[in-house]
Amino acid sequence: MSSPARILSADDVARMLKRLAHELLETNHGADGLVLVGIQTRGVPLARRLAAMIERIEGTEVPTGALDVTLFRDDLGSRGPKPIHPTDVPVDLQGRTVVLVDDVLYTGRTIRAALDALNELGRPDRIKLVVLVDRGHRQLPIRADHVGKNLPTAYGDRIRVLVADVDGEDGVVAEEVSA
Amino acid sequence: MTDWLPHIPRLISIEELDTEQVTAVLDTAEQLLPIAQRRRGSVPTLRGKVVCNLFLEDSTRTRLSFDLAAKRLSAEVINFSAKGSSVSKGESFKDTALTLDAMGVDCVVVRSGSSGAPLQLAGYLDVPIMNAGDGWHQHPTQALLDVFTMRRHLGDLTGRRVVIVGDVLHSRVARSEVQALKLLGAHVTLVAPPTLLPPAVQDWGVEVARDLDEVVADADVLYALRVQRERMHRAFFPSSREYARIWGVTGDRVARMKPDALVMHPGPMNRGVEITGDVADSDRAVITEQVTNGIAVRMACLYLLLASHPPRVEPCVPPAARTGEVA
Numbered sequence: 001m002s003s004p005a006r007i008l009s010a011d012d013v014a015r016m017l018k019r020l021a022h023e024l025l026e027t028n029h030g031a032d033g034l035v036l037v038g039i040q041t042r043g044v045p046l047a048r049r050l051a052a053m054i055e056r057i058e059g060t061e062v063p064t065g066a067l068d069v070t071l072f073r074d075d076l077g078s079r080g081p082k083p084i085h086p087t088d089v090p091v092d093l094q095g096r097t098v099v100l101v102d103d104v105l106y107t108g109r110t111i112r113a114a115l116d117a118l119n120e121l122g123r124p125d126r127i128k129l130v131v132l133v134d135r136g137h138r139q140l141p142i143r144a145d146h147v148g149k150n151l152p153t154a155y156g157d158r159i160r161v162l163v164a165d166v167d168g169e170d171g172v173v174a175e176e177v178s179a
Numbered sequence: 180m181t182d183w184l185p186h187i188p189r190l191i192s193i194e195e196l197d198t199e200q201v202t203a204v205l206d207t208a209e210q211l212l213p214i215a216q217r218r219r220g221s222v223p224t225l226r227g228k229v230v231c232n233l234f235l236e237d238s239t240r241t242r243l244s245f246d247l248a249a250k251r252l253s254a255e256v257i258n259f260s261a262k263g264s265s266v267s268k269g270e271s272f273k274d275t276a277l278t279l280d281a282m283g284v285d286c287v288v289v290r291s292g293s294s295g296a297p298l299q300l301a302g303y304l305d306v307p308i309m310n311a312g313d314g315w316h317q318h319p320t321q322a323l324l325d326v327f328t329m330r331r332h333l334g335d336l337t338g339r340r341v342v343i344v345g346d347v348l349h350s351r352v353a354r355s356e357v358q359a360l361k362l363l364g365a366h367v368t369l370v371a372p373p374t375l376l377p378p379a380v381q382d383w384g385v386e387v388a389r390d391l392d393e394v395v396a397d398a399d400v401l402y403a404l405r406v407q408r409e410r411m412h413r414a415f416f417p418s419s420r421e422y423a424r425i426w427g428v429t430g431d432r433v434a435r436m437k438p439d440a441l442v443m444h445p446g447p448m449n450r451g452v453e454i455t456g457d458v459a460d461s462d463r464a465v466i467t468e469q470v471t472n473g474i475a476v477r478m479a480c481l482y483l484l485l486a487s488h489p490p491r492v493e494p495c496v497p498p499a500a501r502t503g504e505v506a
Binding site: 076079083 | 181185187203206207210211219223224228252482485486487489490
């Protein structure tokens with residue numbers, strides 16, 4: 001494995017989040033009815049930051065939540081035991097637009113699990129997907145509504161989104177895994 | 180924040196676990212508790228997995244608890260008990276095991292009156308084995324649900340004082356409990372009639388007290404063991420009244436405990452013997468909470484054990500193709 005290459009800086013990430021907040025507000029015609037649900041773990045701080053930006057732009061406080069999809073995955077036993085993080089969505093989803101927020105969109109399997117997990121919590125009017133990085137290689141017919149950056153990668157590459165709340169700094173790095 | 184947990188390939192004895200593994204069970208159970216309490220719906224985690232409850236000794240609550248735990252995770256559950264099965268026709272333990280293997284079960288939960296039966300089963304099967312109580316030996320999920328309950332009330336158990344009183348000799352709960360508490364750094368004191376203390380208790384690394392009244396005031400938890408009449412084939416103490424007076428968890432004794440101290444019991448209780456009815460029904464007792472927590476802890480164990488094993492995939496090849504013969 002070669003040393004990680006930094007693809008996006010903290011400033012790049014900040015600009016992307018700002019644009020994503022504007023895009024969300026534009027397609028939703030404002031902040032009404034939105035609830036931002038971050039997928040554990042890095043989607044959660046990203047959702048909170050998007051909500052903070054929306055509040056700054058629109059002056060509306062948007063509820064945020066956290067969703068853990070571990071119990072809804074279909075690959076039990078093939079990745080070893082994974083920790084289960086809290087699921088906490090503090091509002092009734094009925095009649096709302098849920099915006100799922102995640103750091104990297106890859107095979108689409110996490111989002112498939114997230115849709116099942118959301119289904120257990122309620123019946124929103126619509127569900128949208130926002131990701132910071134889309135790196136391709138989808139295995140399921142899933143796409144994001146808003147993407148921070150498309151990063152075409154080799155299947156074996158590792159793309160890591162760093163989030164200050166978890167990793168101490170913002171950014172996107174690539175780790176090439178030699179074949 | 181780590182993104183992985185230690186593997187737990189089987190749960191036969193707390194002795195096989197380290198602190199990290201016990202903590203993984205407790206942390207996982209914490210997240211599963213809302214599902215166990217039915218504040219959240221069931222989850223599809225074990226969909227398509229077959230969990231077999233192999234109960235060769237009578238049990239109501241443990242079997243029901245495992246049954247519910249597996250179902251809340253969407254596993255298919257088959258129940259196999261000694262009564263009314265081929266075991267009562269004299270089938271050997273090994274043949275029962277091989278039959279379960281041939282039926283393609285993904286996990287076996289075993290309860291047996293014979294110490295060592297789960298270990299023996301693990302020798303016959305490649306799937307994860309979970310001990311639901313074997314003879315006098317171990318009852319690991321009971322110990323884990325107990326320390327889970329203690330941790331929820333008291334926080335970190337390091338340095339906490341737990342007094343276990345009663346029939347330690349016949350108690351698989353006590354054996355597992357002491358080991359789990361020691362892994363979490365708690366201080367354990369055993370109080371028992373001299374006839375109901377195991378001969379090698381000095382090797383357990385715990386304190387042994389003769390008088391319950393001397394140790395209740397400092398205890399954070401007072402844990403009453405059940406008097407196991409079914410395992411007593413001779414007189415170990417003069418009478419139930421005498422036992423209740425000297426080793427019973429009574430209102431008088433509980434009144435001298437610290438204000439936040441807990442009273443626990445693994446159930447089923449002999450009210451009026453090891454614990455009085457008024458204590459069992461008081462706010463100090465967390466005995467019904469132990470039952471609900473037991474479902475969450477068993478869910479956590481099922482999840483961790485099955486996640487530690489690669490999925491059981493049967494090759495989809497007709498027998499003729501496998502041997503190269505033409506039917």
